[in-house]
Amino acid sequence: MNLARLVGAVALLALAGCSQGTPAAAPSAPSAPPSSSSPVAVPTGAVPAEFAAGNVRIALVRQLSSGDYFEQWLAGAQAEAEALNVKLEVSSGDGNNDKQALNLEQAVTAKADAIIVDHGFAQTVQPAIKKAVAAKVPLVAFDVDPGTPEAVALTQDDHQIAEQALGALKADTGGSGEVVYVYVAGFAPLDRRNETWEQFKRDNPGIKQVAQIGVVNSSTAAAVADQAKAALQAHPGVKAIFAPYDEFAKGAALAVKELGLAGQVKIYGADVSTADIGVMTEPNSPWVATSATDPANVGRIAVRAAALLVAGEQVDRALTVPPSLITQKGLRDAGITGVEQLTRAFPALTTPEVARVPWPAS
Numbered sequence: 001m002n003l004a005r006l007v008g009a010v011a012l013l014a015l016a017g018c019s020q021g022t023p024a025a026a027p028s029a030p031s032a033p034p035s036s037s038s039p040v041a042v043p044t045g046a047v048p049a050e051f052a053a054g055n056v057r058i059a060l061v062r063q064l065s066s067g068d069y070f071e072q073w074l075a076g077a078q079a080e081a082e083a084l085n086v087k088l089e090v091s092s093g094d095g096n097n098d099k100q101a102l103n104l105e106q107a108v109t110a111k112a113d114a115i116i117v118d119h120g121f122a123q124t125v126q127p128a129i130k131k132a133v134a135a136k137v138p139l140v141a142f143d144v145d146p147g148t149p150e151a152v153a154l155t156q157d158d159h160q161i162a163e164q165a166l167g168a169l170k171a172d173t174g175g176s177g178e179v180v181y182v183y184v185a186g187f188a189p190l191d192r193r194n195e196t197w198e199q200f201k202r203d204n205p206g207i208k209q210v211a212q213i214g215v216v217n218s219s220t221a222a223a224v225a226d227q228a229k230a231a232l233q234a235h236p237g238v239k240a241i242f243a244p245y246d247e248f249a250k251g252a253a254l255a256v257k258e259l260g261l262a263g264q265v266k267i268y269g270a271d272v273s274t275a276d277i278g279v280m281t282e283p284n285s286p287w288v289a290t291s292a293t294d295p296a297n298v299g300r301i302a303v304r305a306a307a308l309l310v311a312g313e314q315v316d317r318a319l320t321v322p323p324s325l326i327t328q329k330g331l332r333d334a335g336i337t338g339v340e341q342l343t344r345a346f347p348a349l350t351t352p353e354v355a356r357v358p359w360p361a362s
């Protein structure tokens, strides 16, 4: 079992009381600081000279940058880069795959010390990733298949994300009823969550998907709200919406509220942010459960993995970050209003062992 998997298993045990269905609650109060639940070796190695001198440049090449998830992820990556004295050179395709591929080519040409590719479609980023590998530029691919074993592939455990959210949906619906599903194909994390949804439907024949909606753009939540309204009006018997991306869930929540269906339709989502917590905990919110990692923590891991590769350290070729199930009831019971409070209450959301850097960071 690799370290990330082990962390996942420990996290699941720690959350066993709140990982099955809506009724479970988060810890009633923040119990202990994160470090006490996951002992981390004190870094003792010397800071590599290029890091001490501030000469390390890591290019972060993003497909998307708008939305809570991507903003928090970037904040974490920037904080880790600062702690490691690394220059993080950030570009975004703003949803345009060709622009992202061009940015990636430019990072290779500009001889970055390492590259992080954040999302993207395999067919548009893999040709430039090949060039990076040929040029011996170390590469970390987050949420996109790099198509080469030379790169480190970083993911959240997307199957578990879907399993946790769907476990809550099943507990609340008794495993039967009409469901609207929000999905866009081609995004690796959504495709993996979709595999779990397909299996879930096979295992639970009482669950009927009556509509599939979804769009990813710079105003995803608003677009999904319009689609969800139409789907709910066309299918008045819907009990649940499976919306495994927070922009999807926010859009679905807006639609349910605007149609006055909050007592009838519940939403099961993915991801978490302070704004999401606000939506989940407001009175009559239909968004009752979300399965999430801490996006800032994942951004930090990406930068640590890239820094380790620059320093010639060993890094597992597959790094997987485990999620936690967060319920509306748990958030309300614990009085959690923001992500900082959440990570104190759910220490499993912080995973300093994953891609640990063996030298002291500032």
Ligand code: SR1
Pocket: 069, 143, 156, 187, 189, 190, 216, 244, 245, 246, 270, 271
């Ligand atoms: C459009 S893909 C959105 C997903 O990427 C990350 O994996 C987040 O979890 C988000 O749900």
